[in-house]
Amino acid sequence: MEAVTGILVFFLLPKCYLSCRLIQEHLYKKVLLSKIVTPVLFLSISVKEAGRDFTYFIVVLVGIGVTGGLFYVIFKELFSSSSPSKIYGDALEKCRSHPEIIGVFGESIKGYGEATRRGRRQLVSHIEYVKDGLKHMRLKFYIEGSEPGKRGTVHVEVKENPERGKFEFRYIFVDVDTYPRRTIVIEDNR
Numbered sequence: 001m002e003a004v005t006g007i008l009v010f011f012l013l014p015k016c017y018l019s020c021r022l023i024q025e026h027l028y029k030k031v032l033l034s035k036i037v038t039p040v041l042f043l044s045i046s047v048k049e050a051g052r053d054f055t056y057f058i059v060v061l062v063g064i065g066v067t068g069g070l071f072y073v074i075f076k077e078l079f080s081s082s083s084p085s086k087i088y089g090d091a092l093e094k095c096r097s098h099p100e101i102i103g104v105f106g107e108s109i110k111g112y113g114e115a116t117r118r119g120r121r122q123l124v125s126h127i128e129y130v131k132d133g134l135k136h137m138r139l140k141f142y143i144e145g146s147e148p149g150k151r152g153t154v155h156v157e158v159k160e161n162p163e164r165g166k167f168e169f170r171y172i173f174v175d176v177d178t179y180p181r182r183t184i185v186i187e188d189n190r
Contacts, residue, residue, distance in 0.1 A: 082160070082167055084126040088113075088141055091156045091172055095143055098186050104176060105145025105152065113141050135160040137167065143174065151177045152184075 077083050092111040095101050101109065113124040126139045139156040153175045158167035172186040 082135075082137075084124050084137065084139060087126075087137065087156065087158055087167060088124045088139060091139065091154060091169070092141070092143070094169075094172055094186055095154060095174065098184070100184050101143075101152075101174060101186070104147075104184070105143065105150045106147040108146040110144045111141055111154070112144070134162065135167075136170075149178055153177060 078085060080086060088111070092109075095111070096109050124139055124141050126137055128135065128137045130136070137158050139154075139158075141154050141156075143152045143154055144150065145152075154172065155175070156172050157170040159170050160166070161168050168189070169187050170190055171188045173188070174184045174186065176182050176184065
């Protein structure tokens with residue numbers, strides 16, 4: 001039995017030694033190869049991540065730019081002294097405080113713009129133009145009083161003051177749409 005074991009060991013040991021040696025060399029080459037490839041692989045991964053991060057950065061910048069543009073437009077439309085909404089509000093206040101308008105329409109005066117398909121009347125009709133190098137704007141809106149059936153059309157024109165950079169009223173007058181029809185002049189600086 002010892003002889004058979006010795007023969008087996010004699011024949012199998014070199015094969016095992018050889019295969020173990022091949023496995024060791026293979027693993028050694030793999031480790032060396034991974035040490036060479038890893039920096040290249042790491043570099044390619046970091047380049048991909050940098051490209052993705054840069055793309056996200058550009059998307060965020062575009063989003064911030066669009067949001068800033070929207071805030072600018074909203075601020076300009078609602079709070080600027082040259083917006084049609086602001087001029088409409090100022091003209092409506094002058095109409096509400098004018099004694100002759102109060103006498104014809106009553107104390108409670110509502111103002112509204114043109115009717116739209118949805119039934120809302122918030123759109124104030126206006127035209128902007130340049131005359132003699134100065135900006136002008138004409139507005140038309142409607143008022144309604146607490147007196148039954150009393151309605152009127154308000155016509156407004158403003159002109160830009162070059163020294164102050166703001167619009168000033170040229171005229172404000174109201175056409176009474178109900179009987180007796182007449183025109184009430186609130187302000188005339190022509």
